[in-house]
Amino acid sequence: MAALRPFRIALIQLGHIGHDKSQNLKHAQEMIKKAASGGGSKPPNLIVLPECFNSPYGHKYFPEYAESVQFKQGEPYDVQSSKSESVKILSAAAKEHGIWLIGGSIPERDDRDDGKLYNTATVYNPNGELIAIHRKVHLFDIEIPGKITFKESTTLSGGTHLTTFDTDFARIGLGICYDVRFPEMAMIAARKGCHAMIYPGAFNLTTGPLHWKLLQQARAVDNQIFVGMCSPARDLTADYHAWGHSLVVDPLGEVLVESGHDEEIVYADIDPSVFESTRRGIPVTTQRRFDVYPNVAV
Numbered sequence: 001m002a003a004l005r006p007f008r009i010a011l012i013q014l015g016h017i018g019h020d021k022s023q024n025l026k027h028a029q030e031m032i033k034k035a036a037s038g039g040g041s042k043p044p045n046l047i048v049l050p051e052c053f054n055s056p057y058g059h060k061y062f063p064e065y066a067e068s069v070q071f072k073q074g075e076p077y078d079v080q081s082s083k084s085e086s087v088k089i090l091s092a093a094a095k096e097h098g099i100w101l102i103g104g105s106i107p108e109r110d111d112r113d114d115g116k117l118y119n120t121a122t123v124y125n126p127n128g129e130l131i132a133i134h135r136k137v138h139l140f141d142i143e144i145p146g147k148i149t150f151k152e153s154t155t156l157s158g159g160t161h162l163t164t165f166d167t168d169f170a171r172i173g174l175g176i177c178y179d180v181r182f183p184e185m186a187m188i189a190a191r192k193g194c195h196a197m198i199y200p201g202a203f204n205l206t207t208g209p210l211h212w213k214l215l216q217q218a219r220a221v222d223n224q225i226f227v228g229m230c231s232p233a234r235d236l237t238a239d240y241h242a243w244g245h246s247l248v249v250d251p252l253g254e255v256l257v258e259s260g261h262d263e264e265i266v267y268a269d270i271d272p273s274v275f276e277s278t279r280r281g282i283p284v285t286t287q288r289r290f291d292v293y294p295n296v297a298v
């Protein structure tokens, strides 16, 4: 299992996500390059893109923008023969800059399974290998009268697996946006040894101010882990208005960094001593009463 070492994370709050997929990808490439340079300070070890970064966000867009990834858990993946343009570009970027990359999410079509569509995050190591994918498990189907109605399940299917992966600096759990509302996911990841949960996300102007920060602090404090969420920038000309405020929270629930709502790259330094001192000082991880309630991670 990966040990926790100091690392630097960069969240790219990507702007200008329009209808031209090639343009979206080109812009993401440019911003990865910029993030990898470290913004005048240390280069990051891990770069994160936001949810749905290559397509406008909305269930009507997913069928048109979906790409076939055909990843099989536990089997090597041949990027060169991938049918996914986004996978090829992200893989090349991870390799070129020698960074771990969580490639936000993209609409994915699974040709092996009736062409079902998913909201999928892809993960690359510094050699450019695609080492994990996460299909959003909990679809964003909500209705708040007069404020927001959104129904991802109109075109998408929910993923059926939880996702964790090891880097050379931490074990990381991966979710996408609405997944953050389901504490079981982060709890299971933490009990399986994850030091951080990362969620590419895109909250909105109704639920963003209510819950975006609160949920990340809750997941962090409950599980004594680092939590980061990376949003697209707010674009009031788009169909969906993202909240922005990409954020990293430490195991005490303290905000390490928070962006505004425009395009921006923010960095956070992950300090293992905070992880250790939090768990030593408030030892809930060793005080659980599995004789009274079940251990959900086993």
Ligand SMILES: O=C(O)CCC(=O)C(=O)O
Pocket (backbone or CB within 6 Å): 051, 139, 140, 176, 177, 178, 179, 181, 201, 202, 203, 204, 207, 208, 211
């Ligand atoms: O949970 C929320 O309030 C927003 C979720 C969301 O925007 C998403 O899953 O894309």
